[in-house]
Amino acid sequence: MSVEYRRVRVSSALSRSGLYDLDYAYNPYAGCAHGCLYCYARYYTPYREVAENWGRVVYVKENVVEVLRREVRRLRRGVVGVSTTTDPYQPVEEMEELARGGLEVLLSSGFRVSVQTKSPLVLRDLDLLAEHKDLVDVGFTVTTLDDEVARLMEPGAPPPSARAHALRRIAAEGVRTWVFLGPILRGVNDSEESVRRVAQLAAETGSELIYDFLRLKPGLEKHLEPLERRFPGASTTPRWWRERVAALVERVCRELGVRCEPSFPPSKARAARITDFA
Template structure:
């Protein structure tokens, strides 16, 4: 899938976060070339064409690190999510390095940083993350260990085994890590085998596991057409199903001796049912 990149200059780079356990967010890109079909970050992106053509239009906020540098001088220290509505290590980061430069600013200024990504490109910054390991945690989103299912749901993202290897490498460097298993979709990645395969990755790396169910947002039904064609029940997130999945995940974690965190209500500032994860 070809991606159109657009350069913009911004006047703000450090935004307040309403998400659980985050004070701020740094999103150096708008839109995401990983193009996950279930992604609801599109509903929170102010660039309309990036939202409408999710995965095919990405904005590069080219002066974000400089603006960030200015902003952190006046900001109270806190935890910064990198990122919350885009993947900070999507392919364009390899050349642009806006995530890397933002991390240098934030960590150098004593902010704590919580990174979430689907990409092993995060390993490029191992030197920096290791140096500031006391201020960093890194989460890898792994929805499934099946390459075929991942390609269906997350067509532009690195394969699950690359994410698993990145997680192990980060943990091996003494960096705090976690796995986000989500969204769990009915009939797609909710089987015991699927959940256990992801949980085993977390166990091997000594990471904790968070999980969450799919959350419907406006427009997602259309975006998820390719998933629904194969799994027509995927949007059905009844209470009974959620309860069954929660018990299943918790049982698997208990068998593996894994620290497990169920979905949590976020929002110190009105984030509704939006978790920091997507």
């Protein structure tokens, strides 16, 4: 799928995060070339063109690092999610280096950084991440370790095998890592075998596993049609099914000695949060 890029200028770089474990979000791009069918970040971008052409139009916030440099001088230190509504290491980052620029500013200013991605491009910045490992954690979204199923769900994203390789490299440097098993979709990646393979990767790399289910927003069904054609019922999330799969994930993690928690632990729930998208 071809992607159009537009350069925009912004007046702020960090936004307040609604996630319980983040204080701020740094999103150097609006939109995401990974174009995951289930992505609902499209509902959170202020740019209509990006939302309506999710995966096909990406805005590059060309002055975002410069703005960030000014902002960090006046903001209280905290934890910054990089990123929450776009993948910071989508292909354009290779040239633009806005994720790397942001990391440099944040880490040298004493902010903690939580990176979430689907891309091995993050390895380019391993020097920086390893140097500041006391301030950093890196999460990889791995919905499945089946590259073919992942291609259907996440057509523009690097295959999970490449993500697993990158995760192993980062964990080997002693950087704290985690695996985001989400979204889990009914009949797609909810089998014990599929869950176990992902949990095994978490076990092997000493990563925590965070899981979540598909979160349907109005209008998202139409984007999930290609998935529904192959996996009928994939866009439904009945409560009995969520409970059954949550129990499965937690049991498998227990068996493998992996620390595991839902993306939105009830004890930490807050209203109006958005989830991780990358």
